[in-house]
Amino acid sequence: MTFLFIFAGLVVFLLSLLVWALRGPRRNAQKQPDSLSLDDLSRRHIIFLPQIRQILAPQDFSFLASRGSPKLAHRVRKERRGIALAYLAAVQADFRKLLKLARLVTLLSPEVVAVQEFERLRLSCEFSLRYQWVRARLILGPTPLSQLDGLTCIVSGLAVRLESAITELGERAALASELASSPHGHGVNLE
Numbered sequence: 001m002t003f004l005f006i007f008a009g010l011v012v013f014l015l016s017l018l019v020w021a022l023r024g025p026r027r028n029a030q031k032q033p034d035s036l037s038l039d040d041l042s043r044r045h046i047i048f049l050p051q052i053r054q055i056l057a058p059q060d061f062s063f064l065a066s067r068g069s070p071k072l073a074h075r076v077r078k079e080r081r082g083i084a085l086a087y088l089a090a091v092q093a094d095f096r097k098l099l100k101l102a103r104l105v106t107l108l109s110p111e112v113v114a115v116q117e118f119e120r121l122r123l124s125c126e127f128s129l130r131y132q133w134v135r136a137r138l139i140l141g142p143t144p145l146s147q148l149d150g151l152t153c154i155v156s157g158l159a160v161r162l163e164s165a166i167t168e169l170g171e172r173a174a175l176a177s178e179l180a181s182s183p184h185g186h187g188v189n190l191e
Contacts, residue, residue, distance in 0.1 A: 046152065046156060048087060049148075049149075049152055052083070052084055052087050052148065053145055053148075055080040055083060055084065056080065056084055056145055056148075057145075061073065061076075061077060064076055081138055081139070084138055084148075085135065085138055085139070088131070088134060088135055088138065088148070088151075091131075091151060091152060091155055092127075092131055094155055095127055095131075095154070095155050095158065098155065098158045098159055098162060099120070099124060099158075101162055102120055102158070102162055105162060105165050105166060105169065106120075108169055109165070109169060123154065123158065126154065127151070127154050127155075130147065130150060130151050130154070131151060133147060134147045134148055134151055
């Protein structure tokens with residue numbers, strides 16, 4: 001009899017674990033869609049930058065330390081550092097998505113030269129080095145606000161360049177479509 005209760009409890013536990021595991025990914029997928037929308041990528045990290053600056057400001061920590069206990073100040077500093085690290089990871093994810101989009105634009109652009117490919121590689125290396133530097137500084141203690149600003153500027157600059165490249169590709173496609181659809185070229189000399 002006891003064996004039957006243990007077996008039934010184990011079955012119920014495993015079934016509930018299975019249901020929980022099957023439901024988990026759907027909820028997480030709805031929270032953060034993996035889209036390549038340029039508008040979202042170019043603005044997402046910038047929207048939260050002022051709040052990240054505020055939580056890393058030394059004045060904020062000194063005020064908290066003077067008004068509260070040192071234990072509270074330490075806990076808040078640790079939590080805020082975790083928030084800043086999560087923000088930093090989101091900036092890195094945005095950069096990776098922008099690089100993926102840049103590769104797609106490169107495939108669509110007929111006159112991509114080696115210099116542009118080298119520029120993308122250089123930018124990727126620079127971002128990676130700066131990212132690791134800012135992350136290490138955040139983990140070790142001092143708050144690197146200027147380095148964090150530089151990192152977000154790299155991502156924003158890449159987003160702006162991609163937006164202009166996509167706009168240029170769109171204009172070329174529209175012109176090519178217009179020329180191809182007209183039977184006589186509408187006075188355009190194609191030679």
